Amino acid sequence: MIYFKNVSKIFGKKKVLDGLNLHIPKGQITLILGKSGEGKSVTIKHIMGLMQPSSGQVIVDGKDVGLMSNSELRNMRSNFGMLFQHAALFDSMTVLENIMFPLKEHFHFSLPEMLDRVEDVLNQVGLQGIEDKLPGILSTGEKKRVGLARALVTNPKVLLYDEPTTGMDPLVCEMIDNLILKVSKLNPDLTSIVISHDMKAALALADKIVMIYNGKVALAGTPGEFKTSKNPIIRQFFSGKVQGPMEFL
Amino acid sequence: MFFNEIKNRINTLGDFVLFVFNVFYETLSLKFRFSLFLQYMNLIGAQSLSIIIFTGFFTGAVFGLQIGSVFMVFRAEGLMGGATGIALATELAPLITGFLLAGRVGSATTAEIATMVVNEQVEAIEAMGVSPIHYLVTPRVFASAIVMPLLCGVFMFIGVIGSYMAGIYIYSIDEGVFFENLVYLAQSKDIIVGLRKMFFFSFIISLLSCFFGLKASGGAKGVGLATTDSVVKILIYILISDFVISYIEVH
Numbered sequence: 001m002i003y004f005k006n007v008s009k010i011f012g013k014k015k016v017l018d019g020l021n022l023h024i025p026k027g028q029i030t031l032i033l034g035k036s037g038e039g040k041s042v043t044i045k046h047i048m049g050l051m052q053p054s055s056g057q058v059i060v061d062g063k064d065v066g067l068m069s070n071s072e073l074r075n076m077r078s079n080f081g082m083l084f085q086h087a088a089l090f091d092s093m094t095v096l097e098n099i100m101f102p103l104k105e106h107f108h109f110s111l112p113e114m115l116d117r118v119e120d121v122l123n124q125v126g127l128q129g130i131e132d133k134l135p136g137i138l139s140t141g142e143k144k145r146v147g148l149a150r151a152l153v154t155n156p157k158v159l160l161y162d163e164p165t166t167g168m169d170p171l172v173c174e175m176i177d178n179l180i181l182k183v184s185k186l187n188p189d190l191t192s193i194v195i196s197h198d199m200k201a202a203l204a205l206a207d208k209i210v211m212i213y214n215g216k217v218a219l220a221g222t223p224g225e226f227k228t229s230k231n232p233i234i235r236q237f238f239s240g241k242v243q244g245p246m247e248f249l
Numbered sequence: 250m251f252f253n254e255i256k257n258r259i260n261t262l263g264d265f266v267l268f269v270f271n272v273f274y275e276t277l278s279l280k281f282r283f284s285l286f287l288q289y290m291n292l293i294g295a296q297s298l299s300i301i302i303f304t305g306f307f308t309g310a311v312f313g314l315q316i317g318s319v320f321m322v323f324r325a326e327g328l329m330g331g332a333t334g335i336a337l338a339t340e341l342a343p344l345i346t347g348f349l350l351a352g353r354v355g356s357a358t359t360a361e362i363a364t365m366v367v368n369e370q371v372e373a374i375e376a377m378g379v380s381p382i383h384y385l386v387t388p389r390v391f392a393s394a395i396v397m398p399l400l401c402g403v404f405m406f407i408g409v410i411g412s413y414m415a416g417i418y419i420y421s422i423d424e425g426v427f428f429e430n431l432v433y434l435a436q437s438k439d440i441i442v443g444l445r446k447m448f449f450f451s452f453i454i455s456l457l458s459c460f461f462g463l464k465a466s467g468g469a470k471g472v473g474l475a476t477t478d479s480v481v482k483i484l485i486y487i488l489i490s491d492f493v494i495s496y497i498e499v500h
Contacts, residue, residue: 048376070380077378088373090365102377 001026001191002047002158007056008215009042016042018215019056024208029184029192031206033199033237035246038212040195041085044160047193048080049073078106081151082160087143089135089150096131099150106154121149124186125179141172148179152187159183161194165201177201199238203227211237213246261464268382268460272390275383285388293354293389294396298403300349305404308345309337309411317420326420330427331434333412338439339498342404343446344491347454350397351483355458358389359479362462363472371463386459390452397451398444405443446494453486 004022008015016039024030024047034040045051046058049065058065060076068076089098099118103109109117122128125145135143144164151159161180165173181204184192196202202209203223211218211226211234218233219226226234236244313333320326362385365371374381409431416422461479465471 050372050375074378074380077376080376080378082373082376084369084373084376086369088369090370090373091368102379105377105379 001061002193003057003059004043004046005057005059007046007053007058009039009046009051010054015215017046017053020212020216022210022217022220024191024193026191027189028207029180029194029205030208030210031194031196031202032210032212033196033202034212035197035237039215040197040212041162043212044082044162044193044195047158047160048077048082078102078154079157080160081154081156081158083144083147083151083162083164085163085166087135087147089143089146091135094132094134095138095146098135098146099153102150102154117153118149121152124152124183125149126175140168141175144168144172144176145179148176148183152183155187157189158191158193161192161196163195163197165196165198173198173201177205180205199240264464265456265460268463269456271382272386272456275380276387276391279380279383282384282388285384286392289389289392290396293350293392294400297350297353297400300353301346301400301404302407304345304349305342305407306411308341308404309333309408309413310415311411312336312341312408313412313415314419317416317422321420326416326422327426328430328434329412329416329420329422330409330429330431334409334431334435335439337405337408337412338435338443339446340443340491340495342401342408343443343450344487346397346401346404346447347450347487347491348484350400350451351454351458351480351487354393355454355483356476356480358455358458359462359465359476360472362459363465363475366463366465367468367471381463386456386463389459390455393451393455394448397454398447401444401447402440405440442498446491449490449494450487453490454483457483457486 002022002024004020007017007020007022009017020039020043022043032040032043042051046053046065047060049058049068052066063072063076065073065076089095090101093101096115096118099121100114103114103117118131122131125148127142127145127149130138130142130146135146138146148164164176164180168176180192180194184190194201194205203226206223208220209223209226210220213233219229219231221229226238229235232245236246313329316332316336317326317329320328320332362371365385371381371385374384413424413427416427417424458479461475461482465475467474
């Protein structure tokens with residue numbers, strides 16, 4: 001479904017991705033792990049075509065994202081949903097307007113149809129009665145859930161989560177993790193890509209885990225393979241110890 | 250250091266040319282966002298009207314007051330209406346309206362878009378398959394191009410009223426003489442010159458404010474820097490283009 005072929009990304013003098021090869025299977029939850037600044041968010045921005053690789057290819061549904069025209073990119077993105085790290089809700093719009101935004105842009109639904117769809121996705125994320133509120137007065141957890149509702153409202157084929165639980169208390173983290181699983185079960189064809197550095201979530205959520213280190217894939221496999229891996233990078237990341245082969249800058 | 254600065258400026262210029270090309274290309278290739286266009290017409294036009302009227306009145310009154318004292322020396326106070334009319338139409342109205350709108354509309358536009366950029370909202374628009382240029386920039390540019398010259402026209406009209414008040418109540422000029430000289434000296438071509446200038450300034454204000462907003466990075470400090478940079482550059486380019494347009498008009 002999504003392939004990275006020898007992808008490198010250089011910012012100034014820093015090589016963030018260094019010949020990354022990656023396969024993200026259809027209809028599964030793939031979790032991309034790595035320490036901060038390792039290029040996880042850069043990786044998903046390449047999938048969306050929000051960034052272009054310095055070299056290599058990103059292939060989505062058989063097409064090279066780097067060779068797509070602006071209109072092809074827009075069409076591709078209309079099949080994607082993305083939950084941003086800080087939800088990225090439009091603060092001048094109400095919750096309802098935020099969630100309806102992609103519907104208005106890409107579909108020709110009537111207003112009652114759109115309202116039904118909004119109600120449906122708000123139910124999926126466990127929020128009701130907040131349609132008229134502005135994002136500024138919502139809690140961080142509520143913002144994330146509204147962001148997820150907005151990402152889900154168009155029935156996307158691919159859903160990308162950029163560090164959905166970063167900076168949250170354990171209860172909200174678990175709630176978001178459960179939501180990711182619930183959404184995935186409710187939409188069996190949905191391909192989910194989750195960026196995280198939370199090992200516990202990785203083992204609980206993922207069908208496939210990819211660990212990125214030094215711009216390359218250190219290990220890609222199932223949660224079981226990660227648990228039993230002898231790779232010192234993986235072991236250090238699991239244990240959370242500073243001492244080890246993994247460099248901290 | 251010096252070469253890096255030149256390189257950065259050339260890069261920014263290149264980015265701006267590409268940005269302007271995209272604005273006009275997307276206007277032609279994508280469906281025009283009429284509701285946003287109307288929304289920005291209200292935001293730029295109706296909400297700037299009171300400050301334009303206020304400034305226009307006092308600019309005209311002060312200009313009349315100053316020029317009246319000079320004309321009095323030559324016993325030519327009657328020419329006040331005509332002189333004020335020409336000055337307002339060709340120079341004062343477009344320039345001061347441009348400056349006011351750079352401060353009111355340009356700064357607000359840059360700050361709003363820059364905040365959206367640093368909060369990932371612009372990236373979210375893009376991620377949802379919508380062009381940020383088409384959504385955020387194009388309706389603003391075209392609303393500005395229509396509304397700003399109209400505001401300039403209002404400034405001219407109110408400025409003449411200010412000058413009239415100063416002439417009648419301070420210098421006791423005859424009403425008929427004031428208007429006779431105004432109509433005789435200030436012609437419709439002078440108004441067109443001013444409106445044409447403002448039309449050009451509207452593109453400077455809207456395009457530069459959106460461009461600097463979209464280029465912002467680095468949190469609250471980045472928003473502040475982008476806004477300052479945007480307003481300063483808009484003022485500089487308005488002054489430079491005012492000189493160039495005036496030079497072309499004169500020759």
